[in-house]
């Protein structure tokens with residue numbers, strides 16, 4: 064049978080069970096569609112570092128495919144337009160892809176189900192568990208993390224599948240256009256490159272060579288990448304690494320070397336990721352609603368000058384400024400940094416959290432719809448947080464996480480203090 068496999072957030076050959084479903088095709092067309100630049104919250108398109116990492120990940124996948132006599136067709140049209148055209152042109156009989164959460168993603172799939180005229184098969188995505196292995200029905204998914212974790216942590220036994228050693232040939236006549244290189248190099252503070260080989264190298268180094276995993280619980284709140292937390296998120300979000308590979312490496316480390324609070328904590332964080340993935344599938348459009356799934360009304364506004372100051376790192380909070388500069392320059396921010404910066408936007412400036420989430424979406428190398436919007440909702444008090452939001456004390460956070468201001472100075476956070484804006488009753492700046 065002549066088949067088409069549509070890569071989305073799974074840019075790898077190893078541990079890709081969805082792709083394996085297509086290796087017995089007679090001919091196989093492999094396709095990737097570049098992310099659409101939808102306007103959202105005054106923003107459009109993706110930032111320079113995120114684009115670079117994606118290009119590198121795609122190039123790495125292409126190189127691996129070429130070594131097996133295959134190639135990747137990279138398209139710049141919307142999937143619901145280009146995939147039906149390719150199906151007709153190459154007389155494809157079956158299309159497959161991995162399930163990804165997200166409202167737009169679901170819409171695209173529905174449009175494809177209608178337009179393709181051949182079966183579209185949805186395979187399991189980049190999650191620790193397959194839907195059929197979850198101990199609850201999708202409709203009974205716990206609304207909060209703790210009951211979710213309690214039901215899953217003892218079932219965690221990640222199985223990975225080997226990479227294919229051969230792939231079916233490409234249909235004749237496909238015009239594989241080279242991918243242009245990214246304009247930006249990686250920032251020297253975060254010299255990470257996209258692609259499965261780089262991701263696997265980092266995983267091996269972090270877990271087995273340097274054994275940083277053994278101190279993770281103590282170091283994970285560090286504001287810099289690489290020395291504190293695993294910094295695996297860019298490869299996980301683009302699917303250059305599967306989450307099962309990461310969990311399997313940690314469990315292997317526990318069995319062969321040491322199991323301690325830190326190794327357990329890393330698995331706990333992977334369960335947080337898992338929680339947001341499944342919640343996003345259920346929450347669908349509510350993930351983008353100001354009040355979330357429960358439609359909780361909160362006092363918030365959009366004040367463009369405050370938003371501009373936050374996004375440019377020009378607020379009266381030096382650590383927040385430094386964090387925002389780090390984000391735009393490198394495409395990454397630590398978990399603690401994200402919490403501090405997000406809390407500032409939501410709780411100090413009273414701005415609608417979705418503008419902050421959209422800004423993160425544009426710039427993060429590891430942008431992932433479920434983790435990004437899920438965490439923002441949690442912080443803003445409209446998501447899965449039983450405490451109803453997290454308001455971080457900015458001065459306390461700065462004293463705790465950057466006591467000597469080394470990070471703040473390194474990322475140029477000390478700006479002259481600006482007068483607060485004064486607004487009238489209709490929220491217009493005076």
Ligand SMILES: Cc1cc2nc3c(=O)[nH]c(=O)nc-3n(C[C@H](O)[C@H](O)[C@H](O)COP(=O)(O)OP(=O)(O)OC[C@H]3O[C@@H](n4cnc5c(N)ncnc54)[C@H](O)[C@@H]3O)c2cc1C
Nearest residue numbers: 292293294295296332336397398401429430431434435438
């Ligand atoms: C406002 C906000 C926005 C965020 N946006 C994203 C996003 O777009 N993409 C993303 O992958 N993560 C996001 N996170 C979660 C978290 O900050 C990052 O996953 C983490 O900082 C990545 O660095 P790391 O790989 O070193 O993490 P580590 O601490 O080493 O954790 C290992 C892995 O566990 C997962 N993980 C850890 N913490 C979380 C968490 N709170 N939620 C979900 N997964 C987690 C990630 O896959 C991460 O790579 C966000 C957090 C906040 C507060």
